[in-house]
Amino acid sequence: MTDAVGKLLLFGATGDLSQRMLIPSLYGLHVDGLLPHGLTITGTARSDHDDAGFRDFARTALDEFLPADRKDAGAIASFLQRLQYQALDASKTEGFPALADKIGDVSGGLAIFLSTAPSLFEPTIRGLQSVGLAGDTVRIGLEKPLGHDLASSREINDAVAAAFPEGRTYRIDHYLGKETVQNILALRFGNSLFEPVWNARGIDHVQITIAETVGLEDRAGYYEGAGALRDMVQNHILQLVALIAMEPPARFDGTSIRDEKVKVLRSLRRIAPADVPHLTVTGQYGAGAVGEKIVRSYADELGKPSDTETFVAIKAHVDNWRWQGVPFYLRTGKRLPARQSEIAIQFKPVPHSIFAEKGGQLQPNTLVIRLQPEEYVRLLVMAKQPGLDRDGVRLREVPLNLSLENEFAGTRRRIAYERLLLDLIEGDPTLFVRRDEVEAQWAWIDAIRDGWAKNDVKPKPYSSGNWGPSAGIALTERDGVTWTE
Numbered sequence: 001m002t003d004a005v006g007k008l009l010l011f012g013a014t015g016d017l018s019q020r021m022l023i024p025s026l027y028g029l030h031v032d033g034l035l036p037h038g039l040t041i042t043g044t045a046r047s048d049h050d051d052a053g054f055r056d057f058a059r060t061a062l063d064e065f066l067p068a069d070r071k072d073a074g075a076i077a078s079f080l081q082r083l084q085y086q087a088l089d090a091s092k093t094e095g096f097p098a099l100a101d102k103i104g105d106v107s108g109g110l111a112i113f114l115s116t117a118p119s120l121f122e123p124t125i126r127g128l129q130s131v132g133l134a135g136d137t138v139r140i141g142l143e144k145p146l147g148h149d150l151a152s153s154r155e156i157n158d159a160v161a162a163a164f165p166e167g168r169t170y171r172i173d174h175y176l177g178k179e180t181v182q183n184i185l186a187l188r189f190g191n192s193l194f195e196p197v198w199n200a201r202g203i204d205h206v207q208i209t210i211a212e213t214v215g216l217e218d219r220a221g222y223y224e225g226a227g228a229l230r231d232m233v234q235n236h237i238l239q240l241v242a243l244i245a246m247e248p249p250a251r252f253d254g255t256s257i258r259d260e261k262v263k264v265l266r267s268l269r270r271i272a273p274a275d276v277p278h279l280t281v282t283g284q285y286g287a288g289a290v291g292e293k294i295v296r297s298y299a300d301e302l303g304k305p306s307d308t309e310t311f312v313a314i315k316a317h318v319d320n321w322r323w324q325g326v327p328f329y330l331r332t333g334k335r336l337p338a339r340q341s342e343i344a345i346q347f348k349p350v351p352h353s354i355f356a357e358k359g360g361q362l363q364p365n366t367l368v369i370r371l372q373p374e375e376y377v378r379l380l381v382m383a384k385q386p387g388l389d390r391d392g393v394r395l396r397e398v399p400l401n402l403s404l405e406n407e408f409a410g411t412r413r414r415i416a417y418e419r420l421l422l423d424l425i426e427g428d429p430t431l432f433v434r435r436d437e438v439e440a441q442w443a444w445i446d447a448i449r450d451g452w453a454k455n456d457v458k459p460k461p462y463s464s465g466n467w468g469p470s471a472g473i474a475l476t477e478r479d480g481v482t483w484t485e
Contacts, residue, residue: 003427004036005109005139011090011124012115013043013054016218017143019061021174022113025417027062030079031072034422042103044088054085090116090124100131107137111424115143118152122159134163141170141424141432144235145226149449150442157435170424171433175236177416180375180404182431184243184343185252187369187377194367195248197347199322204364207329207344207476207484208240211336213290215310215464216301224302228282228312232332234445238265239433240343241328245318254429258437265440269317276451281460281471283311285335288464295335295464309459310334313472314448315479329476331483335464341371344484355393363397368484375404375413 008026012018029035043054062076086102088095103110110133116124121142128134142160147153160169175181188194197203210232216223223231242261249256271279284306286297299305311333318328345367353362368378378399385394405413423431451457460469467473467485476483 003109005111005137005425005427006036006039007103007106007108007110008039008041008421008425009103009110009112009133010041010043010115011113012045012143013085014045014047014049014057015115017115018043020065021415021417022115022421023058023061024065025415025421027066027076027079028070028414028418029422030082031070031075035082036425039082039425040084040103041082042099043083043085044090044099046087046089048087049085051084055080055083058083090120090127093123093127093130096127096131096133099127100133103133106133106135110138112138112140113143113421113424114140118145118147118156121156125159125163129163136168138164139168139170139424139427140164141172141420143172145222145230146171146438147442148225148230150439150446153438153442157438161435166435167429169435170429171435171438172420173235173239173433174416174420175239175371176431176433177418177420178371179413180369180371180377181240181243183377183404184240184369185257189248200324200326202347203326204346204348205327205329205479205481206241206244207346207481208237208244208331208342209344209483210236210332210341211338211467212332212334213336213339215285215295215298215335220302224306224308227308228310228332228334229445229448233312233314233330234441235433237330237332238268238441238444239437241265241268241316241318241330242437244343244345245323245328247322252430254432257430258434262434262437262440263320264318265437265444267318267320267323268440268444269319270444270447271314271316271451272447273451273454276448277455277457279315279475280448280451280457281311281313281469281475282309282452282457283333283462283469283472284308284459285310285333285464286461288335288466290335290337290465297464298334307458311336311459311462311468311472313468313475315475327479327481329481329483331468331472333468336467337465338485339373342484343369343371345369346481355395362395366484377402377404 010018010022026041049057058080084102086099088099114124147156242264245264246260249260284298288295298310313331316328316330347365349362349364362382366380370376378401380397380399382395383398385396387394420431460471462469
């Protein structure tokens with residue numbers, strides 16, 4: 001593409017995200033010939049490496065995190081030649097001239113991937129400005145978290161905007177790089193089947209679940225200050241809500257798609273403090289067993305008592321013409337029985353059953369979009385069981401499956417960051433989050449947290465290996481709805 005840059009700068013280049021995702025993703029793009037010819041990749045972090053040391057670090061990361069069938073000694077060697085390194089303490093401006101010298105001329109374009117603590121955003125931006133690494137040929141990608149509430153998010157965005165206008169700012173939500181998430185757009189707007197019923201007349205409710213089996217792992221410092229609402233709902237889940245609920249965009253481009261998403265996010269009904277106890281549930285995992293493995297409680301892992309939620313369930317509404325009266329049930333948590341991310345859209349039942357007198361029981365159709373660990377789209381429909389029907393027609397719910405792994409078996413499944421890094425390098429903003437989206441998300445989340453504080457809401461305990469506290473189940477069951485699992 002004509003907007004592709006010639007250089008990439010990775011902040012936090014020796015961190016966990018870089019090892020697991022960024023370096024393997026860039027290698028994958030290199031192997032497939034998708035990186036611009038001559039693109040150099042400069043890593044920077046506090047770690048004291050030279051070029052050779054960083055290449056050894058990258059080689060170790062590829063050896064550990066690449067699938068065996070992707071390892072090619074020649075390709076790895078040529079990829080490593082793209083890499084160079086400059087140690088930097090981003091909190092101190094005096095280190096930036098050496099970084100600028102290392103990168104060299106940026107007239108051919110520079111993309112920056114900023115994966116640092118939010119406290120370092122402002123000094124990093126100032127340092128980049130001071131050495132000419134924030135000019136018109138430079139764009140920046142920002143990894144979350146972008147603040148912890150609306151006020152801090154605005155502060156960060158203001159600091160970024162002082163150097164990088166919105167058109168050169170790429171806020172990353174890695175869920176948007178997932179193939180199945182992008183398939184929501186194809187499913188909705190590439191098929192005439194769904195659009196006539198994709199509204200309050202045809203849909204009874206929507207469920208979105210992001211369930212994790214893991215606990216704190218090595219994220220204690222971040223997670224204790226964030227909790228499930230900020231960590232998962234504010235970004236990933238609300239982006240999925242926006243994709244499911246958005247109006248058809250005029251065209252497939254960054255402006256049109258993000259315009260429609262932000263309309264949804266601004267239409268989310270604010271949950272008033274008086275309604276928070278009835279429309280939200282919070283929980284914190286205790287000791288238990290996940291996958292036959294005995295695990296400790298959150299407090300034991302943390303080493304102290306805590307009121308941080310590791311589970312949250314919410315009944316939300318989108319107040320516009322298309323979705324009036326349709327509940328969106330949102331749920332996420334740690335130490336749950338299974339790792340899965342999925343969207344379940346339950347359609348309304350048929351208005352009149354011709355099978356009722358014969359004993360045929362109808363279930364409403366459900367569309368399930370599974371994002372992980374498998375990737376599939378499944379439509380549950382009613383079908384007649386084989387037989388002579390002497391005692392009445394017998395119906396059974398059967399799935400119509402589209403397994404992306406099977407249907408596209410000849411196509412390699414890519415890491416989400418491969419798509420996002422390539423889009424950053426090439427300057428395509430479609431799958432990145434705009435400032436007004438982020439601020440609309442935070443405004444809605446802040447109202448919930450304000451309601452928790454005013455009602456002194458504390459997380460309810462649940463045993464690890466269960467689907468959260470019983471109140472999370474009651475949230476849907478009092479509406480006659482059961483969570484899909």
